[in-house]
Amino acid sequence: xxxxxxxxxxxxxxxxxxxxxxxxxxxxxxxxxxxxxxxxxxxxxxxxxxxxxxxxxxxxxxxxxxxxxxxxxxxxxxxxxxxxxxxxxxxxxxxxxxxxxxxxxxxxxxxxxxxxxxxxxxxxxxxxxxxxxxxxxxxxxxxxxxxxxxxxxxxxxxxxxxxxxxxxxxxxxxxxxxxxxxxxxxxxxxxxxxxxxxxxxxxxxxxxxxxxxxxxxxxxxxxxxxxxxxxxxxxxxxxxxxxxxxxxxxxxxxxxxxxxxxxxxxxxxxxxxxxxxxxxxxxxxxxxxxxxxxxxxxxxxxxxxxxxxxxxxxxxxxxxxxxxxxxxxxxxxxxxxxxxxxxxxxxxxxxxxxxxxxxxxxxxxxxxxxxxxxxxxxxxxxxxxxxxxxxxxxxxxxxxxxxxxxxxxxxxxxxxxxx
Numbered sequence: 001x002x003x004x005x006x007x008x009x010x011x012x013x014x015x016x017x018x019x020x021x022x023x024x025x026x027x028x029x030x031x032x033x034x035x036x037x038x039x040x041x042x043x044x045x046x047x048x049x050x051x052x053x054x055x056x057x058x059x060x061x062x063x064x065x066x067x068x069x070x071x072x073x074x075x076x077x078x079x080x081x082x083x084x085x086x087x088x089x090x091x092x093x094x095x096x097x098x099x100x101x102x103x104x105x106x107x108x109x110x111x112x113x114x115x116x117x118x119x120x121x122x123x124x125x126x127x128x129x130x131x132x133x134x135x136x137x138x139x140x141x142x143x144x145x146x147x148x149x150x151x152x153x154x155x156x157x158x159x160x161x162x163x164x165x166x167x168x169x170x171x172x173x174x175x176x177x178x179x180x181x182x183x184x185x186x187x188x189x190x191x192x193x194x195x196x197x198x199x200x201x202x203x204x205x206x207x208x209x210x211x212x213x214x215x216x217x218x219x220x221x222x223x224x225x226x227x228x229x230x231x232x233x234x235x236x237x238x239x240x241x242x243x244x245x246x247x248x249x250x251x252x253x254x255x256x257x258x259x260x261x262x263x264x265x266x267x268x269x270x271x272x273x274x275x276x277x278x279x280x281x282x283x284x285x286x287x288x289x290x291x292x293x294x295x296x297x298x299x300x301x302x303x304x305x306x307x308x309x310x311x312x313x314x315x316x317x318x319x320x321x322x323x324x325x326x327x328x329x330x331x332x333x334x335x336x337x338x339x340x341x342x343x344x345x346x347x348x349x350x351x352x353x354x355x356x357x358x359x360x361x362x363x364x365x366x367x368x369x370x371x372x373x374x375x376x377x378x379x380x381x382x383x384x385x386x387x388x389x390x391x392x393x394x395x396x397x398x399x400x401x402x403x404x405x406x407x408x409x410x411x412x413x414x415x416x417x418x419x
Contacts, residue, residue, distance in 0.1 A: 013121055014399050024044075029104045030095045035141070042137070072131070077166070077350075078118065078404075080108070082137050084103055105384065107381060110388055113397075114400075155344070172386070177362075188265050203253055212291075307342070335356075
């Protein structure tokens with residue numbers, strides 16, 4: 001049953017901080033800030049950490065790091081992202097965003113509050129654990145800039161080397177549940193801007209042009225064959241052309257076109273094959289059209305593969321089942337979205353795991369699931385209607401951070417194995 005295991009005593013104490021946690025969550029939700037501009041958010045996090053007697057560090061401008069050193073033992077790093085999205089909120093919440101066109105539509109407000117909650121419990125009850133706990137409040141996840149920026153700003157040299165790294169994400173699944181999975185859990189992601197060149201002309205004289213609109217259209221159609229005909233069946237890959245920009249007037253053939261692509265894969269080899277195929281196809285179509293200049297490729301918003309370490313995932317899953325009950329912990333399936341968290345453990349060269357926490361009223365979720373209507377009736381992450389149920393989402397997310405950390409730090413845990 002829930003509430004068992006070596007972490008039960010401390011995790012149970014989270015409930016006594018719920019009023020404070022709700023206040024934090026609502027503050028972050030009401031005052032969202034875009035990627036790498038989370039100044040007010042970082043200030044509030046820093047204030048809370050100082051109030052707990054800690055000495056937080058600023059890293060990469062709006063990143064905040066707190067280290068609790070509590071004697072001999074393992075070193076655990078836990079990370080939460082803090083940035084919001086350029087989305088206009090449509091939830092009707094009393095604490096809805098006060099910033100026009102900006103919203104916490106992905107749960108990062110809950111992530112930050114939950115990690116602060118875990119820090120508070122661990123800081124106030126050092127008698128129950130030993131070792132070092134590192135809390136990383138990371139900016140810029142939505143643009144894949146934040147984790148890289150913190151590493152570039154010396155994170156690896158500023159804190160003790162962790163033995164393990166942990167992170168979590170609120171998702172539009174049943175509140176009170178936790179999903180774990182070994183191996184790939186989030187895809188590698190790349191965004192790509194392609195510029196192809198033509199020869200402009202009057203719309204009535206197409207024979208004098210090299211039409212980049214026709215060229216771009218041919219490229220879009222040909223790109224669809226990569227997944228269908230070049231990737232082995234059963235392997236996962238996505239190639240999406242999200243935008244085409246060319247021309248401004250009906251009777252003018254422009255001299256260039258721009259395509260914006262998004263690519264996802266779970267396997268680095270598949271990712272490499274897809275990117276190589278895209279460049280081959282684009283160059284080939286340009287040559288076939290007689291383009292007067294070579295195409296240009298600009299990669300941006302590049303996310304690493306998030307692939308959970310099997311041993312760490314097994315340890316964390318076991319303590320989750322002990323504390324929350326096996327009926328509340330399920331084996332998740334990989335998600336096709338992407339994350340930059342793994343840049344941090346990769347920089348340290350340490351294993352990690354990343355789990356999901358549900359946020360939808362359970363009966364509503366189960367009803368929609370039974371009717372196959374989850375995607376239609378349950379607003380997902382990045383939706384302007386995304387509104388996690390505060391209870392028990394905050395309680396579960398905060399307890400999950402505490403329980404996972406104590407799998408390694410509890411005084412009756414050894415080598416990552418709960419006693």
